[in-house]
């Protein structure tokens with residue numbers, strides 16, 4: 001584990017051996033430049049940072065996010081909040097009704113399966129900042145997995161093989177029915193006319209740290225290019241199991257007001273679907289990313 005030291009007065013607690021830290025002693029609505037630099041440094045190292053007990057609203061949530069990058073629409077298919085197109089909200093009880101009305105009761109679109117956000121576009125997000133608007137009294141945790149650690153755990157020969165591969169990422173299975181109903185979507189301020197699949201490397205190089213990162217996810221990766229379908233299915237199944245082994249993960253229990261900020265270039269995440277009919281509402285602000293290479 002990297003030992004965390006800091007020059008500003010942040011109270012930082014690593015939450016597992018490979019990923020995650022809790023940061024206290026800071027008001028995210030009132031940040032100085034040095035704190036922003038320190039948070040970015042800790043975030044790049046820990047992949048996801050959590051800020052308990054904050055008091056943000058949609059406006060200050062966006063202002064906090066803007067310290068770390070350029071905002072985009074929260075989702076290329078599902079529209080944002082009224083008046084806040086860059087704030088993407090999921091009220092899980094409404095989401096169930098919404099997806100049922102589309103004839104799709106899959107939990108995929110609610111984030112309960114492992115995934116990396118929006119990898120089905122050419123430039124997936126750099127990262128996301130999530131605010132717990134209503135945390136359920138019990139359950140509804142989010143688990144994050146470090147995809148740099150997952151890649152580094154492989155043998156050099158297998159790493160070298162994976163680095164030769166590219167994979168197709170396809171948002172149609174999860175989102176085509178919503179897309180068809182809405183007619184189009186928006187991403188990075190532009191209209192998205194259709195949900196064409198895209199190709200990304202199976203191993204990407206992190207643009208800030210230079211680290212190699214495993215970059216396939218069961219939410220959106222459909223197959224690996226150039227392999228027989230049976231080979232692709234077997235390899236992806238193996239990679240999916242490996243990439244979320246407990247030793248690469250951290251599990252966070254939410255209280256209302258908590259903020260999480262994750263590096264979408266180096267992680268997968270999944271909501272634990274154990275909260276039943278309890279109310280759970282989150283809002284997400286998303287930062288523009290670049291083309292994975």
Ligand SMILES: [Fe+2]
Nearest residue numbers: 111116117269
């Ligand atoms: Fe997600």
